Amino acid sequence: MADGGEKSKVVMPPVVKISAQQLIEDKDHWPEYLKIGKFIAESGIKLKLGSVVIARAATIYHRFYFLCDISQFDRYLVAVTCLYLASKVEDTPRRARDVITTSYKVLHKEKPILKVDSFYWQLRDSVVNFELFMLRMLKFDVSSELPHKYLLHYLKSLQDWCGESNWTTNHINQLCWQLLQDTSLLPFILLYPPSVIATAVIYLAVKCNNIEVPSEGSTKPWWNVFSPNLNEEGLQQLCYKFMELYDT
Amino acid sequence: MSKEPYNYPFIHDVGKYEKITKIGHGTFGEVFKARNRISKEFVALKRVLLGNEKEGFPITSLREIKILRALKHDNIVRLQEICRSKGTPQSRKRGSIYLVFEFCAHDLAGLLQNPQVKFNLSEIKRMMKHLLSGLFYIHSNKVLHRDLKAANVLVTRDGVLKLADFGLARVYSRKEKTHCFTNRVVTLWYRAPELLLGCRDYGPAIDMWAIGCIMAEFWTRSAIMQGNSETNQLTLITQLCGSITPEVYPDVDKLDLFKKFDLPASQKRRVKERLSHYVRDRHALDLIDRCLTIDPAKRIDSDSALNHDFFWSDPLPASKISCLSRLNVSMFEFLIDRKTTNPQHRPEQSQMSQQPGYDRVF
Numbered sequence: 037m038a039d040g041g042e043k044s045k046v047v048m049p050p051v052v053k054i055s056a057q058q059l060i061e062d063k064d065h066w067p068e069y070l071k072i073g074k075f076i077a078e079s080g081i082k083l084k085l086g087s088v089v090i091a092r093a094a095t096i097y098h099r100f101y102f103l104c105d106i107s108q109f110d111r112y113l114v115a116v117t118c119l120y121l122a123s124k125v126e127d128t129p130r131r132a133r134d135v136i137t138t139s140y141k142v143l144h145k146e147k148p149i150l151k152v153d154s155f156y157w158q159l160r161d162s163v164v165n166f167e168l169f170m171l172r173m174l175k176f177d178v179s180s181e182l183p184h185k186y187l188l189h190y191l192k193s194l195q196d197w198c199g200e201s202n203w204t205t206n207h208i209n210q211l212c213w214q215l216l217q218d219t220s221l222l223p224f225i226l227l228y229p230p231s232v233i234a235t236a237v238i239y240l241a242v243k244c245n246n247i248e249v250p251s252e253g254s255t256k257p258w259w260n261v262f263s264p265n266l267n268e269e270g271l272q273q274l275c276y277k278f279m280e281l282y283d284t
Numbered sequence: 285m286s287k288e289p290y291n292y293p294f295i296h297d298v299g300k301y302e303k304i305t306k307i308g309h310g311t312f313g314e315v316f317k318a319r320n321r322i323s324k325e326f327v328a329l330k331r332v333l334l335g336n337e338k339e340g341f342p343i344t345s346l347r348e349i350k351i352l353r354a355l356k357h358d359n360i361v362r363l364q365e366i367c368r369s370k371g372t373p374q375s376r377k378r379g380s381i382y383l384v385f386e387f388c389a390h391d392l393a394g395l396l397q398n399p400q401v402k403f404n405l406s407e408i409k410r411m412m413k414h415l416l417s418g419l420f421y422i423h424s425n426k427v428l429h430r431d432l433k434a435a436n437v438l439v440t441r442d443g444v445l446k447l448a449d450f451g452l453a454r455v456y457s458r459k460e461k462t463h464c465f466t467n468r469v470v471t472l473w474y475r476a477p478e479l480l481l482g483c484r485d486y487g488p489a490i491d492m493w494a495i496g497c498i499m500a501e502f503w504t505r506s507a508i509m510q511g512n513s514e515t516n517q518l519t520l521i522t523q524l525c526g527s528i529t530p531e532v533y534p535d536v537d538k539l540d541l542f543k544k545f546d547l548p549a550s551q552k553r554r555v556k557e558r559l560s561h562y563v564r565d566r567h568a569l570d571l572i573d574r575c576l577t578i579d580p581a582k583r584i585d586s587d588s589a590l591n592h593d594f595f596w597s598d599p600l601p602a603s604k605i606s607c608l609s610r611l612n613v614s615m616f617e618f619l620i621d622r623k624t625t626n627p628q629h630r631p632e633q634s635q636m637s638q639q640p641g642y643d644r645v646f
Contacts, residue, residue: 124343125350127455132339164340168381171341175295176366179350 073221093122098223186234326387359418388438394615414445432494443605482540489580496575526553
C-alpha cells in the first residue's frame with residue numbers, strides 16, 4: 037500500500053490528532069477513550085480471558101490509536117481485533133467466532149445473540165483482515181513487556197521484606213493487581229517503562245493502607261531498588277493520575 | 285518507497301529481495317534463498333501461508349516471531365525483519381508475509397548425507413558445543429524448541445551452528461505443573477518416549493532426547509531410529525534403550541498410552557554397545573547415552589551436557605571446521621532429496637516397512 041508509483045486507494049496520512057502525553061494530561065479526553073478500554077475489558081472478561089490478556093489487548097489498542105489517525109477506523113472493530121490478537125499473543129487463543137459474538141453482545145445488549153449469517157461473515161472477514169493490517173502497522177511488534185510480571189516480582193520481594201501479615205490483612209496484592217488492571221486502560225504504558233508503572237501501583241497501594249516499608253538504615257527508599265532513577269515526586273504525580281481514573 | 289511523501293510505518297515489500305532458489309518446504313510454507321537487491325547480502329525468506337486460515341494470522345507464526353524477537357544468540361538463527369508481498373487482484377491471491385532470516389549455507393542433515401563432508405572428533409565437539417549452547421540459551425529463557433532434528437540445525441560457511449525453525453516452539457513455565465501441551469510435536473524419529481506415550485506436561489528434556497539422536501548422527505550419518513509409526517518408533521527405542529518399565533521410568537504407568545502399547549519386555553539397554561561400532565570416543569558414547577535416557581527426569585539437561593567430559597578432554601573442540609570452506613555448494617536436505625532420491629530418508633516410503641531402520645543403521 038505504501039509503494040510509490042502505484043494507484044493506491046488508501047489515502048491515510050498519519051495525522052495524529054493528540055499524543056498519548058496530551059491524553060494523559062487532559063482528563064476531558066478520558067471518558068471517550070475509556071469507553072473503548074472498558075469495552076475491551078468487559079468483552080475480555082466474558083471471554084474468560086485473564087488480566088494479562090486484557091492488558092495486552094488494551095496495550096495493542098493504545099499503540100495503534102496513537103500510531104495513526106484513528107478517526108479513519110471503526111473503534112469497536114479496532115478493539116475487537118485487539119482482543120482477538122491479544123488472545124493469540126498470550127497463547128490463550130479464542131476462536132474468531134467467540135470473540136465476535138461475545139463482543140457483539142457486549143456492544144448491543146438489547147439485541148439477540150449474533151447468528152452465523154452473511155452479516156457474521158462480514159464481521160469475521162473485517163476482523164481477520166484488520167488483524168493483518170494492524171500487525172503490519174505495528175511491524176509485528178505486539179509482545180512488548182507489560183508491567184504485570186514486574187509487579188509480581190516486586191510484590192514478592194516486598195512481602196518477604198515487610199512480613200506477610202501486613203500484606204495479607206490489607207489485601208495489598210489484590211489491590212495492586214486491580215489498580216494495575218484499571219490503569220492499563222489508559223496509555224500510561226506508552227509513556228512510562230513497565231517497571232515504573234508497577235512501582236507506582238505498589239506505592240499507591242502502600243500509601244492507601246498506611247504501610248511503612250522499613251528501610252533498615254539504608255538511605256535508599258524502597259522504590260529506588262526497583263526503579264533507580266525514580267524520585268518520590270514523580271511517583272506521586274503518577275499516582276495522582278491513577279487516582280483521577282476513579283473520578284472519571 | 286522514497287517517492288512517498290509520508291513516512292508510513294508499514295513493513296517493507298519483499299521485492300527488496302531477489303528470490304534465488306527454493307531451499308525448503310513443509311507444512312509451514314516455503315523457504316527461499318534470496319539476496320538483498322541493494323546490499324547484495326544473502327537471506328533466507330520463509331513464507332507464512334495465509335488465506336486458508338480460518339483463524340486469521342496463524343498463532344504458530346505469531347509465536348515464532350515473538351520467540352525469535354526475544355532470543356538473540358550466536359547459535360540461534362537471527363530474524364532480521366518481516367516483509368510482505370502484495371496480493372494480485374487478477375488472480376485473487378492474497379498477499380503473504382515473509383520472515384527474513386540471516387542466510388546459512390547448509391543444514392546439518394544435508395551435510396551429514398554428503399559422504400565427502402568429513403568431520404573429525406574435535407570438529408564434532410565444536411558443533412555439539414554450539415548446538416548445546418543454543419539450546420541452553422533457549423531453555424534458560426523458558427522456551428522449548430519442540431522440533432529439533434538435523435534438518436533444523438543450520439550451519440554457516442564459517443562452521444557456526446544455529447538452531448532454526450521455531451514454528452513449533454513454545455514458552456513453558458517450570459512451576460506450572462498442569463501443562464496441557466499437545467504431544468504431537470517433534471518429527472517422529474527424534475520424538476522422546478514420554479511424548480510417544482502421550483505425556484502432555486513435558487519439559488526441556490524432550491529437546492535433549494532429540495539432541496542425543498542428532499549427536500549420534502554425526503557418526504552414523506543418518507537418523508538412528510527411523511520408525512514408520514509411533515508404535516514402531518517405540519519398539520526401536522526399546523530395542524536400543526531397553527524396555528520402558530516403571531522400574532526405569534517411575535511415572536510411566538501414569539501416561540495415557542502406556543497400557544495401550546504392547547511394548548517388547550525385558551529388552552536390555554544397549555545404547556553404548558550398539559553405537560560403539562560407530563562412536564569410538566568413550567566420552568561421546570557416554571553423553572549420547574545420557575541424552576537417550578528413558579526417564580525424562582533423569583535425562584541430562586543442556587547445562588550438565590555442556591559440562592560433560594566430552595567437551596573438556598583431548599582433543600578439545602576445534603576453532604574452525606576445515607572442510608566447510610572447501611564446499612562451494614549449499615548442502616540442504618531439501619535439495620539433496622530432490623537430486624539423488626534417498627529412499628531411506630522419508631518415513632512414508634514403502635521400503636521402510638520391509639526393511640526397518642535399525643537393521644540398516646546398526
